Amino acid sequence: MKEKPSKPIIKDPWENLKEFTNARIALGSTGNAIPLKEVLQFKFAYAHSKDAIATELDVVMLKTKIQSWDYPVWEVKSQVSDRSEYLKRPDLGRKLDAESEVLLKRNTGTFDIIFVLADGLSAGAVNRNALPLLQLLLPQLDGYSIGFVTATMARVALGDDIGSALNAKFVALLIGERPGLSSPESMGIYTTFAPKLGLTDERRNCISNIHSNGLSHQQAASLVGYLIRQSFAKKISGVDIKINLKELLED
Amino acid sequence: MPYTYTIQQKVYSFPDLKSVLAKASPFRTGDALAGLAAESNMERVAAQFVLSEIALKDFLNETLIPYEEDEVTRLIMDTHDAIAFQEISGFTVGDLRNWLLSHEVDSQKLTQIAKALTPEMVAAVSKLMRNQDLIAVAQKCEVVTQFRNTIGKKGHLSVRLQPNHPTDDLRGIAASIVDGLLYGSGDAVIGINPVTDSVDIVGDQLKMMDEIRQRFDIPTQICVLCHLTTSLELLNKAPMDLVFQSIGGTEKTNASFGIDLSMLKEAYDGALELNRGTLGNNLMYFETGQGSSLSANAHWGVDQQTCEARAYAVARHFNPLLVNSVVGFIGPEYLYDGKQITRAGLEDHFCGKLMGLPMGMDVCYTNHAEADQDDMDNLLTLLGVAGCNFIMGVPGSDDVMLNYQSTSFHDALYVRKVLNKRPAPEFETWLHNMGVLDDTGNRLAVEPSHRLLKNL
Numbered sequence: 278m279k280e281k282p283s284k285p286i287i288k289d290p291w292e293n294l295k296e297f298t299n300a301r302i303a304l305g306s307t308g309n310a311i312p313l314k315e316v317l318q319f320k321f322a323y324a325h326s327k328d329a330i331a332t333e334l335d336v337v338m339l340k341t342k343i344q345s346w347d348y349p350v351w352e353v354k355s356q357v358s359d360r361s362e363y364l365k366r367p368d369l370g371r372k373l374d375a376e377s378e379v380l381l382k383r384n385t386g387t388f389d390i391i392f393v394l395a396d397g398l399s400a401g402a403v404n405r406n407a408l409p410l411l412q413l414l415l416p417q418l419d420g421y422s423i424g425f426v427t428a429t430m431a432r433v434a435l436g437d438d439i440g441s442a443l444n445a446k447f448v449a450l451l452i453g454e455r456p457g458l459s460s461p462e463s464m465g466i467y468t469t470f471a472p473k474l475g476l477t478d479e480r481r482n483c484i485s486n487i488h489s490n491g492l493s494h495q496q497a498a499s500l501v502g503y504l505i506r507q508s509f510a511k512k513i514s515g516v517d518i519k520i521n522l523k524e525l526l527e528d
Numbered sequence: 529m530p531y532t533y534t535i536q537q538k539v540y541s542f543p544d545l546k547s548v549l550a551k552a553s554p555f556r557t558g559d560a561l562a563g564l565a566a567e568s569n570m571e572r573v574a575a576q577f578v579l580s581e582i583a584l585k586d587f588l589n590e591t592l593i594p595y596e597e598d599e600v601t602r603l604i605m606d607t608h609d610a611i612a613f614q615e616i617s618g619f620t621v622g623d624l625r626n627w628l629l630s631h632e633v634d635s636q637k638l639t640q641i642a643k644a645l646t647p648e649m650v651a652a653v654s655k656l657m658r659n660q661d662l663i664a665v666a667q668k669c670e671v672v673t674q675f676r677n678t679i680g681k682k683g684h685l686s687v688r689l690q691p692n693h694p695t696d697d698l699r700g701i702a703a704s705i706v707d708g709l710l711y712g713s714g715d716a717v718i719g720i721n722p723v724t725d726s727v728d729i730v731g732d733q734l735k736m737m738d739e740i741r742q743r744f745d746i747p748t749q750i751c752v753l754c755h756l757t758t759s760l761e762l763l764n765k766a767p768m769d770l771v772f773q774s775i776g777g778t779e780k781t782n783a784s785f786g787i788d789l790s791m792l793k794e795a796y797d798g799a800l801e802l803n804r805g806t807l808g809n810n811l812m813y814f815e816t817g818q819g820s821s822l823s824a825n826a827h828w829g830v831d832q833q834t835c836e837a838r839a840y841a842v843a844r845h846f847n848p849l850l851v852n853s854v855v856g857f858i859g860p861e862y863l864y865d866g867k868q869i870t871r872a873g874l875e876d877h878f879c880g881k882l883m884g885l886p887m888g889m890d891v892c893y894t895n896h897a898e899a900d901q902d903d904m905d906n907l908l909t910l911l912g913v914a915g916c917n918f919i920m921g922v923p924g925s926d927d928v929m930l931n932y933q934s935t936s937f938h939d940a941l942y943v944r945k946v947l948n949k950r951p952a953p954e955f956e957t958w959l960h961n962m963g964v965l966d967d968t969g970n971r972l973a974v975e976p977s978h979r980l981l982k983n984l
Contacts, residue, residue, distance in 0.1 A: 290976040291706065298693055298700035301924025301936075302707035306971065309941035311924065319901075319924065323933075326895040364860040364896060365557045398896055455859075456895050457931030 286312045299459055319458070326456035331360065332401035336427045339394055342408055343425045346415070350425040351384065353377035353439065357430035370432035373442065381426075381442035389421040390505065391445040395431035399453030402462040406487055406494065407451045410464075413498035418505065433467050433481070440472030447508055448472045449501060454485065463488040466497065468504045470514035480515040482508075529590055531582070533574040540574035546592040548582070549648070550831035551575035552655045554871055558819045558832045558862035565831075580622030580656055584613075587648050593828045598779045599789055604646050604841045612644035621652045628653065628665045628882075635670045642884030643844075647777070647837035650879045654833070659871065659910070662878040666914040669881040673849045674808025675769065677715055677747045677954040679917055680886050685949035686918040687940045688850070688888070689714035692929035696723045698736050704923050705740060706980050711937035712944075712965050713921035715955035716850055716888065717770060717813065719751040721930060730754045731766040738767035744962070744980065747954040749805075749849070751813055756787050756795050763798045769805075770849060771795045772813045777838025780826030789842070796846045807954075810849035810886070816840070817854040818872050819862030832862065833872070837879045844885055850918065851880055852888035855907075857932055859894055866903030869893060873907050877916055888918035892934040901925065901933070908935055912943040919943070944969055 289303040304315045311319075336352055343350045354377055356369040363370055373381070394407050415423070426439050428450075436450035447470050454463040464487040469480060482504050487497045508514045531542045542548045550564040552575035559565035566572035588608065593601045616624065627633060654662060672680045679686050691704030701720060708714050718741070720733050730752045737750040749769040756773045773792065774785050782788055792812075799811050821827040821835040830838075836853065843851045853876035856869040863869045873889055880887030891908045893899035908919065925936040943949065950956055950969060959965040962980065963972050974981075 287971075287973060289707075289710070290974060290978075291703075291710070291981050294703035294706065297697065297703045298928070300691070300693070300700070300704045300707075300922075300928050301926050302704055304924055304938070306938060306941075309938055309945055309971075311936070311938050315924065319926065322926070323895070323900065330896055365864065366561065367861050368561070455931065457928075458895075458926045458933070459928050460931065 322458040322461070325461045326458055329399040329401050329453070329456040329461040332399065332404070334394065334396040334400040334427060334429050335404045336429070338404070339407065339427055348423055348425050349384070350427065351380055352427050353381065354428065355430040355432070355435050363430050367432050370430055371434035371438065373435065373438045378438075378442055381439060385442065385444045386424070387422060388424045388443055388445040390418065390423045390447045390449065391426060391440055391443055392423065393426045393428050393431075393436050393439055393448060393450040395428040395435065395450055395452040397431060397433075397452035398455045399462055402453040402464040402488065403451055405462055406464040410451070410487070410494040410498050413494055414501055417498070417502045434476070436467060436469060437472045437474055437476050440469065441474060445472065446470070447505065449505070460486070460488050460491060463491060466501055468501065468508065468514055470508040470512060482514050482518055529586070531578045533578045535570060535574055538570070540571055542575060542578060545582070545586070545590045546830050546834070548575050548579050549592070549652060549655065549834050550829075552579045553831050553833055554655070556832065556862065556868045556872065557860060557864040558822055561861055562822050562827060562832070564829065576656060579652055580620060582621050582652070584619050584621065584624060584649055585617060587646055587652070592648060592830050592834065593778060598828075600777060600779055600782070600838055600842060603789065603845060604838065607643070607845065608646060609643035612641055616641060616644060621649070621656060624649070624653045625656045625661070629661060633668065635668050638669050638882065639884065642882065645883060647841045647879070647883065648834060650882050651834040651837040654875050654879055657878070659874050662874040663910060663914040666878045666881045669915065671881060671884060671886045671917065673810040673886040675749045675805040675810055675849050676807060677952040678807065679716060679849065679952050681953070682915065683949060684952060685912060685916065685940070685944055685947075686716035686888075686952050686955075687713040687921040687937070688716040688918055689718045690721070690920050690922045690927065690934065691718070692721050692927055694723065694929045696729055696733070698732065701733065702736065702740065705737070707923055708921050708937050709746070709980055710964055710974055710978070711921070711941065712951060712959055712971065713937045713940055714746070714748055715952040716918035717749050717751050719753055719772070719813070721753045723929060725754045725758055727758055727761050730758050731762055734762070734766040734768060745958070747958050753813070753815070756791055760795055760798065763802065767804075768799060768802065770811050770813045771799045772815070774815045774820075775839050775842045776816070776820045776824065776826070777835040777842070778821050778826050778828060781821040781824045781835070782842070784824035784826060789845075792842070792846060810847050812843075812846045812848040813850045814843045814848050815852055815854050816843070816876070817858055818876065819858040822862065823858070833875055836876060837883070840880050840883045840885055844883055848886060850888055851885045852890050852918070853877075853880070854890040854892065856893040856897060856899060857890065860897045863897065865898035866893075866900070866906070869897065869899055869903065870907045870910070874910060874914065877911055877914055881915070886917050889916055890920045890934055892920070892932055894932045904933070904935060908939055908943055909946070912947045912949065941971065
């Protein structure tokens with residue numbers, strides 16, 4: 278009778294250390310290689326991240342819901358024509374296409390706050406996280422006049438173009454972040470007071486890492502509410518507003 | 529000075545040296561984004577013909593970025609070794625390529641002429657070289673540096689153990705350090721990228737790592753990759769082996785990183801005074817990467833690979849222990865896919881080595897680039913053949929703090945095995961004594977009672 282070959286995998290006797298980190302430690306080995314089970318886990322996470330980049334903003338769903346809340350909502354896109362160009366030409370992703378610009382300029386108004394829902398590098402993150410977060414945030418914003426924009430093929434700075442076309446006092450842009458293996462559907466929020474073309478990062482505040490294993494909707498909504506109150510009080514955004522994440526979240 | 533080249537009655541014109549360099553570059557998205565890339569394959573090859581005939585001397589007469597307006601240009605010009613240059617002063621860029629590949633040019637010769645070469649000359653010749661040329665010449669270079677061990681000797685390949693944690697949790701970082709050490713990594717440096725660049729957090733990380741290093745008597749060095757200003761504050765308050773900084777190839781790029789040459793000098797001098805190295809005094813650790821100057825809007829119309837080579841002039845002024853390009857981290861708008869990342873990685877390694885730097889590489893990609901683990905296996909193997917001094921070691925390739933993929937501890941064992949490379953000699957002896965590797969470089973089975981697993 279043939280003996281079943283022994284398994285070549287050497288286990289690492291420090292799996293208990295995984296308690297302290299989500300890094301891929303104590304994977305074990307076969308020869309010098311990572312055991313297949315772990316290789317496939319990695320590929321699974323990678324596939325999830327790659328697919329997240331290809332997801333599209335669910336504009337119909339987002340608009341329907343926002344309209345049911347009785348806010349105006351417009352649909353715009355950047356000058357980028359497809360996903361491949363999006364990745365190669367960040368400059369075009371920061372500018373509204375002609376039609377979108379005309380649409381917004383026709384609706385220039387007296388908005389205090391414009392929320393932009395933008396696809397970025399993970400539209401799924403926005404489809405999943407934007408509305409639940411807004412439902413927690415909007416009740417804090419009585420007295421502000423508010424409008425919404427959905428934006429596709431968008432980079433962060435497209436918010437400046439949108440804000441200035443609508444003549445808004447403040448823009449908060451909710452956008453899908455670059456997917457990591459452990460956070461494929463992560464949303465970020467960038468806020469700008471007095472948006473105009475050509476602003477750089479130091480004029481924006483950023484809340485990052487909003488996803489199921491990161492910042493919760495409630496935490497993110499409190500932070501955005503805080504940034505809105507600070508920005509309207511000081512009439513500025515960016516590095517001049519100090520935000521102590523740890524203190525705010527522990528409150 | 530303007531240049532022209534005629535192919536089949538069509539005249540290709542280039543207004544100056546920097547446009548020849550940009551248009552002669554193998555295609556990459558970053559140069560296209562900057563509007564500097566050749567507009568056709570014919571224009572690219574015309575630029576390469578022109579470049580092959582430009583005399584090396586001309587690079588000393590025509591600066592790409594004005595001497596008066598850029599301190600990196602001043603550093604390059606003021607430290608050029610005119611005596612060593614005599615041997616190659618009659619060469620064109622094309623002659624240099626052929627000479628570098630000839631058998632008469634060996635490791636010693638390459639060391640002699642390193643400071644005769646400006647970064648622009650090195651970038652220029654790389655643009656005329658195929659990948660195998662970049663590998664063949666780099667393999668002839670030997671750049672050895674020392675702090676508590678010896679890095680870069682032929683036949684050796686070291687690893688930076690990169691134990692990052694998404695919230696800077698010290699126990700989480702320590703867990704990854706133990707994992708890496710038990711896989712034979714950590715001889716280049718044990719180096720953390722902190723989430724929060726503050727004096728308190730960085731200081732605590734240094735103390736924790738120094739305690740591990742001393743408790744197990746590990747012949748290596750530790751580093752937190754914080755900003756230079758944080759290091760300056762910590763020089764006398766925490767166990768600081770190496771000083772880290774990201775650098776670029778123009779004064780404006782460095783300004784965007786919040787540094788200049790005088791700050792680098794202050795930190796270098798300060799760290800030298802600490803006298804913590806036991807075998808040598810190479811103590812600076814620099815990271816670079818193509819695209820940083822364009823990203824900072826600080827490129828002066830110079831292509832991204834030439835800007836990168838200029839960063840190496842900054843690095844070599846401070847006798848670093850380690851320099852690596854973070855080649856695939858920057859994203860697809862600069863390096864689109866596995867092909868472009870591979871080419872850039874080989875260029876950066878070649879240019880750094882030719883200029884006399886202890887060049888390593890973060891063989892890496894982000895998820896929005898068209899690249900995967902197979903591309904990284906290819907580049908890792910090519911760089912191993914080229915004699916790369918060190919690579920990164922990240923648990924399972926997945927950096928859970930920076931959200932990108934680099935090489936793993938397992939990858940390091942793979943490349944050492946297939947190319948018959950060994951860790952830094954002092955570290956290799958330690959690995960044997962600790963029962964991590966056997967004499968053939970294979971891992972030994974680790975018992976739960978292993979010293980490194982106790983009392984952490």
